Amino acid sequence: xxxxxxxxxxxxxxxxxxxxxxxxxxxxxxxxxxxxxxxxxxxxxxxxxxxxxxxxxxxxxxxxxxxxxxxxxxxxxxxxxxxxxxxxxxxxxxxxxxxxxxxxxxxxxxxxxxxxxxxxxxxxxxxxxxxxxxxxxxxxxxxxxxxxxxxxxxxxxxxxxxxxxxxxxxxxxxxxxxxxxxxxxxxxxxxxxxxxxxxxxxxxxxxxxxxxxxxxxxxxxxxxxxxxxxxxxxxxxxxxxxxxxxxxxxxxxxxxxxxxxxxxxxxxxxxxxxxxxxxxxxxxxxxxxxxxxxxxxxxxxxxxxxxxxxxxxxxxxxxxxxxxxxxxxxxxxxxxxxxxxxxxxxxxxxxxxxxxxxxxxxx
Numbered sequence: 410x411x412x413x414x415x416x417x418x419x420x421x422x423x424x425x426x427x428x429x430x431x432x433x434x435x436x437x438x439x440x441x442x443x444x445x446x447x448x449x450x451x452x453x454x455x456x457x458x459x460x461x462x463x464x465x466x467x468x469x470x471x472x473x474x475x476x477x478x479x480x481x482x483x484x485x486x487x488x489x490x491x492x493x494x495x496x497x498x499x500x501x502x503x504x505x506x507x508x509x510x511x512x513x514x515x516x517x518x519x520x521x522x523x524x525x526x527x528x529x530x531x532x533x534x535x536x537x538x539x540x541x542x543x544x545x546x547x548x549x550x551x552x553x554x555x556x557x558x559x560x561x562x563x564x565x566x567x568x569x570x571x572x573x574x575x576x577x578x579x580x581x582x583x584x585x586x587x588x589x590x591x592x593x594x595x596x597x598x599x600x601x602x603x604x605x606x607x608x609x610x611x612x613x614x615x616x617x618x619x620x621x622x623x624x625x626x627x628x629x630x631x632x633x634x635x636x637x638x639x640x641x642x643x644x645x646x647x648x649x650x651x652x653x654x655x656x657x658x659x660x661x662x663x664x665x666x667x668x669x670x671x672x673x674x675x676x677x678x679x680x681x682x683x684x685x686x687x688x689x690x691x692x693x694x695x696x697x698x699x700x701x702x703x704x705x706x707x708x709x710x711x712x713x714x715x716x717x718x719x720x721x722x723x724x725x726x727x728x729x730x731x732x733x734x735x736x737x738x739x740x741x742x743x744x745x746x747x748x749x750x751x752x753x754x755x756x757x758x759x760x761x762x763x764x765x766x767x768x769x770x771x772x
Contacts, residue, residue: 412765414439415447415505417496417523419512420455422631424484426601427670428511429455431533431549433462434577435509438754440464442762447503449496454631467499484514493522500526507531507761510543513691517542529764535691537561545764547757549573551674551748552698568760574753575671576678579656581751586680588738589663594623596658596665596681598672599688601629601651607688607711608632611666612646618729623647625662627655664732666708669696673705677745682738684708684728704744706732 416436420429429450436446448466450456456468469492500508500523508523511533520542524530531545537556545566548556553569597611608626615624623645628638630651642648649658659665659679667673669685669692676683683705685696700707706728708714713721731737 411443411445412507412762413445413447413503413505414507414509414761415449415500415503415527416509417449417512418455418510419451419484420458420601420631421452422454422602422604422633424452424455424602425670426455426458426629426631428533429458430601431575431671432509432511433459433464434575435754435757436464437462437578438758442755442758444758447499447505449499451492458630467496469495484512486514486516488514489516489519493519497526506765509533515541528768529761531761535694545761547573549575549753549757550695552694555698556694566760566764568757571674571748572750572753573757574674574749575757576674576749576751576753579654580675580678580749583656583660583679583746585746586660586742588682588735588742590735592619592622592663592733594625594662595619596625596627596662596667596676598627598665599629599668600670600672602631603629604633605688605711605715607668607686607715610715612641614725615666616645618726620645625649625658627652627658664738668692668711673699674749677704677748678751680742680746682706682732682741682745684725684732686711686714702744703741704748705741 416432418428418432420426440446446464448459448464450459450466451469453470456466459466505527507529508527509531530543531547532541532543533547535548535550537558540561546562547568551571558567595615597608599607612624625647628635628648628650635650638648652658655675656679659676659681662681665676665681665683667676667683667685668688673683673685685705686708687693687696687710696707699705708725708728709721
């Protein structure tokens with residue numbers, strides 16, 4: 410009988426789609442290795458995206474809420490009790506060998522309740538906030554080793570760092586890049602959601618700073634007013650609405666401006682020199698780690714850039730001017746493309762397989 414894994418993760422305009430996207434990437438590796446894969450997801454947008462990827466999913470809210478969000482909202486603790494009551498019948502029916510949880514809205518009680526339904530509870534973490542009562546911790550971020558996990562989780566299996574990267578298949582075995590003499594194509598991507606319209610802010614900055622370049626804008630499926638972006642398209646502005654093959658667009662571009670989420674890893678795999686900004690606090694560690702080691706440029710907090718703060722704009726100009734140097738971009742490209750080997754997802758599958766085998770042997 411095939412082993413079973415249930416992913417619990419959510420995506421919406423309030424949450425963004427990063428959790429859902431990285432779980433689907435990992436779920437594909439489990440499916441390729443013969444596992445039965447299920448999902449539980451609260452919101453319509455994330456659940457629909459999971460379903461489009463061909464996975465079985467239970468969705469709580471069948472329609473996207475009409476309320477428009479102005480900032481990212483990761484949920485409230487008082488939601489957890491009704492959430493577990495809703496999930497329980499599906500978890501009992503699925504009877505998973507592994508539950509894989511990717512959400513910031515968690516507490517100790519919630520972990521213990523989920524553990525009642527499985528042999529192995531895995532938590533995909535970014536923060537090392539406290540000693541989570543789970544069986545395995547996965548943090549695939551480049552700064553994971555510096556998060557202080559050694560003071561926690563002494564009895565738990567830890568999968569830390571870029572060797573466990575969850576990059577999708579399209580970001581494996583990519584060609585080695587060479588920096589062009591001039592920057593002709595610039596990618597602007599803020600992730601699946603953009604509640605503060607930073608896409609528009611960076612488009613304006615790029616048009617002023619590099620008027621001859623073509624700007625490639627990614628309009629995610631959690632953007633507000635998506636249709637209005639079609640009217641912006643021109644010879645110098647190309648619009649991509651929820652593209653299926655991001656790597657193809659990235660490989661067209663000579664540099665990128667990106668939110669500091671998992672997209673910076675995809676850009677690194679493609680060898681696209683990047684200026685990264687912080688759209689939420691949880692992105693700070695990764696962006697600082699990569700910028701301090703020369704993998705990208707850090708242009709700071711989105712709020713200051715959106716407010717056109719003088720110091721923030723001066724820092725942006727400084728980082729931009731550094732990217733104009735061809736030798737600098739080639740140096741960044743070579744560092745970027747050394748980060749990932751494309752085998753991270755399969756390492757995670759093997760580690761979880763090994764954990765289950767050990768449990769059975771110890772009985």
